[in-house]
Amino acid sequence: MQPVRRRSLITQVTNQLREEIRSGRWPVGSRIPTESELAEIAGTGRNTIREAVQALVHAGLLERRQGSGTFVLASSEVGGTLGKFFASAEERDVMELRQSLDVTAARLAAQRRTDDDIRDLRTLLETRTVTWDTQDLRDAVAADVALHRGIVVASHNHIYLEFYDSLLPAIEAIVYKHSLATGATFHAEHAELVEAIIVGDTRRAVRAAQYFFDELRSEFSDEESEPTAEQQPASRVQPS
Structure with a gap:
């Protein structure tokens, strides 16, 4: 027994x-x-x-x-299963899915945010700014993703939040890669996004949220435009 x-x-x-x-x-x-x-x-x-x-x-x-x-990693077994699936997904696919979630969540948050949400977003924004300027990149990325998750929380759509949580490890990996390559902090852009939500300006919030994905898309486009050895002119290919 x-x-x-x-x-x-x-x-x-x-x-x-x-x-x-x-x-x-x-x-x-x-x-x-x-x-x-x-x-x-x-x-x-x-x-x-x-x-x-x-x-x-x-x-x-x-x-x-x-x-x-x-x-x-996740708040439920369903989220955990999705998280395992997203871990092996293509970066572009994750980015496009996150874009749909983030932009819509920004619009909903501007409509539905409460006083508690406003307080939490201000705290998350301050934490992101301080962490990005004083700590290592891993911690900075975690603070960045926490802010964006806070916006999803402020949308008050529990299904969105469950889905978003399952994406977090994949999101962190992409943000880390992008930040390592560019060194950009985007402090002003994040402040603009939070302010748009706080004042309840849905169009402004959508524009601010969309900005980050325009930046990511340009990076993906640059990577795709770089010619491989097979695609380069013969004069640029090094002899074997």
């Missing part, structure tokens, strides 16, 4: 961790407490915590990052 009881305990702890994620107390993109901290909170052994966390890793809700800790 002991293995049965132990498995039941692991299930209980797994469900408790899952509830922390679903409730939003552990938001998507955040790092969860360490195994030692979780064991102290739950009053269980570290082996039980480790197995419970691993169950949620398999479900796609959590991700272990070597040297950094364990992070929330």
Whole structure:
């Protein structure tokens, strides 16, 4: 009977961790407490915590990052499954899907934002600006994506948010690549987007949101226009 009881305990702890994620107390993109901290909170052994966390890793809700800790990837098993699918998707496809979500979310947020949303967006914008100027690029990108997610939250469309959360790892990868290549900060453009939402100007919010994808599209176009060795004139191809 002991293995049965132990498995039941692991299930209980797994469900408790899952509830922390679903409730939003552990938001998507955040790092969860360490195994030692979780064991102290739950009053269980570290082996039980480790197995419970691993169950949620398999479900796609959590991700272990070597040297950094364990992070929330999705708020539900559905989001976790979508996240695994998006992880292997083409960058262009992810960008075009994100464009549809971000631009529409900006318009909806300008219509539906609450006082709490306005406060949160201002905080997220300030955090993004400070982080981008003072910390490493990975942290800066995470703060950038958190701001855009905050706009989706302000749209008050829960299906949009579920879908967006499943895209976050893929979005972060694209933003990191673009930022590494260009070094652009886009502080003024993000401030314009947030301000448009705060004042409730839907057209202005849509234009501001669309701007970022125009920039990304130009980068993709530049990459496609670069000739391969087979496409270059014979005089430019180096002899083998």
